[in-house]
Amino acid sequence: MKRNILTVGRQFGSGGRTIAKTVAERLGIPYYDKEIVEKVALETGFSEEYIEQIGEHARGKSVWSYAFSNPGVPGVMGGMSASDFLWVIQRKVILDLAEKGPCVIVGRCADQILKDREDVLRVFIHASDEFRAERIVRLYGESESKPEKRLADKDAKRRAHYKHYTGEEWGNSLNYHLCLDSGVIGIEKCAEYIVSVMKDE
Amino acid sequence: MKRNILTVGRQFGSGGRTIAKTVAERLGIPYYDKEIVEKVALETGFSEEYIEQIGEHARGKSVWSYAFSNPGVPGVMGGMSASDFLWVIQRKVILDLAEKGPCVIVGRCADQILKDREDVLRVFIHASDEFRAERIVRLYGESESKPEKRLADKDAKRRAHYKHYTGEEWGNSLNYHLCLDSGVIGIEKCAEYIVSVMKDE
Numbered sequence: 001m002k003r004n005i006l007t008v009g010r011q012f013g014s015g016g017r018t019i020a021k022t023v024a025e026r027l028g029i030p031y032y033d034k035e036i037v038e039k040v041a042l043e044t045g046f047s048e049e050y051i052e053q054i055g056e057h058a059r060g061k062s063v064w065s066y067a068f069s070n071p072g073v074p075g076v077m078g079g080m081s082a083s084d085f086l087w088v089i090q091r092k093v094i095l096d097l098a099e100k101g102p103c104v105i106v107g108r109c110a111d112q113i114l115k116d117r118e119d120v121l122r123v124f125i126h127a128s129d130e131f132r133a134e135r136i137v138r139l140y141g142e143s144e145s146k147p148e149k150r151l152a153d154k155d156a157k158r159r160a161h162y163k164h165y166t167g168e169e170w171g172n173s174l175n176y177h178l179c180l181d182s183g184v185i186g187i188e189k190c191a192e193y194i195v196s197v198m199k200d201e
Numbered sequence: 202m203k204r205n206i207l208t209v210g211r212q213f214g215s216g217g218r219t220i221a222k223t224v225a226e227r228l229g230i231p232y233y234d235k236e237i238v239e240k241v242a243l244e245t246g247f248s249e250e251y252i253e254q255i256g257e258h259a260r261g262k263s264v265w266s267y268a269f270s271n272p273g274v275p276g277v278m279g280g281m282s283a284s285d286f287l288w289v290i291q292r293k294v295i296l297d298l299a300e301k302g303p304c305v306i307v308g309r310c311a312d313q314i315l316k317d318r319e320d321v322l323r324v325f326i327h328a329s330d331e332f333r334a335e336r337i338v339r340l341y342g343e344s345e346s347k348p349e350k351r352l353a354d355k356d357a358k359r360r361a362h363y364k365h366y367t368g369e370e371w372g373n374s375l376n377y378h379l380c381l382d383s384g385v386i387g388i389e390k391c392a393e394y395i396v397s398v399m400k401d402e
Binding site: 126169174176177178179180181184185189193197 | 378
């Protein structure tokens with residue numbers, strides 16, 4: 001069966017985003033990333049920076065903490081955390097985008113949000129710490145934290161966020177159709193395999 | 202980097218064994234299955250049937266329970282369970298086979314036993330319950346238990362065995378280089394991808 005929609009979960013620094021973009025280009029279908037942030041910003045009134053920051057990370061932080069530091073925010077929902085509020089809106093945005101037609105969506109628990117659709121291919125990309133540490137320093141530069149710590153922190157946040165909102169273990173192979181170690185298989189080859197499965201060649 | 206050794210973990214009924222055999226044939230390298238059981242039988246004095254039965258399943262069962270019902274067994278180890286005893290011997294057999302040269306090994310926690318070798322490709326094959334239920338009834342016939350129960354029982358045993366002896370979660374994508382849903386990707390296509398990665402084409 002041909003798949004129309006690709007979701008890509010990924011460890012930080014594994015090249016999942018690059019692979020997802022490459023697949024979208026080769027299949028000639030939209031790659032949603034910035035669009036999701038823009039749509040969520042439009043619906044919530046949150047800034048795009050804030051959505052980027054907590055969209056896959058935070059949980060349980062009170063929406064008041066945002067509202068107090070950003071007084072212009074409309075429609076604060078009593079008692080709901082900013083993260084829960086974002087989850088509700090982001091989930092709706094992703095369901096709507098999938099309805100529009102073939103596309104590629106990275107992260108944001110899209111694999112679980114769209115799990116009832118039979119035309120979705122769910123992929124997870126990961127790699128060794130060594131491969132990812134070298135890659136993030138090369139692409140994003142040095143920072144105060146050691147690369148290994150940056151990887152561990154970001155992965156821990158994604159894992160906690162995924163568990164909190166889906167109840168599932170992030171990176172459990174049973175939740176994906178294809179899990180690839182991009183360090184061993186190669187980023188280009190990962191894209192090739194995914195394109196081949198999407199096309200059902 | 203070219204990989205010499207392939208380990209294949211698999212859910213019951215997913216076609217992992219078929220895929221492993223196909224890859225071994227195409228690469229012209231040995232596929233170890235019966236040989237492991239024979240070697241373990243030779244080293245332990247256990248019957249091949251008994252090894253097949255508990256080699257990937259049981260844990261903690263006292264070696265005495267075997268010895269009492271099979272009075273000829275030599276060298277019973279005081280207090281060690283039959284399963285622990287088998288683990289020690291089976292692990293050594295797998296390490297020795299890997300030393301001999303390129304090969305394919307299915308199950309038996311070989312991925313973890315050989316994890317320090319850099320020439321090993323670790324693969325996990327899984328599929329939906331529907332796909333596997335249809336397949337086991339077609340291949341192995343009906344039994345008293347419903348197919349869904351047979352799948353759940355066997356997977357639970359493999360998961361517990363893997364956790365007990367390796368400390369790792371069975372099917373966690375981070376422990377494998379390639380995890381494939383054989384129902385979605387297709388058994389033939391799974392074999393093709395694995396051959397391609399092994400050859401580093």
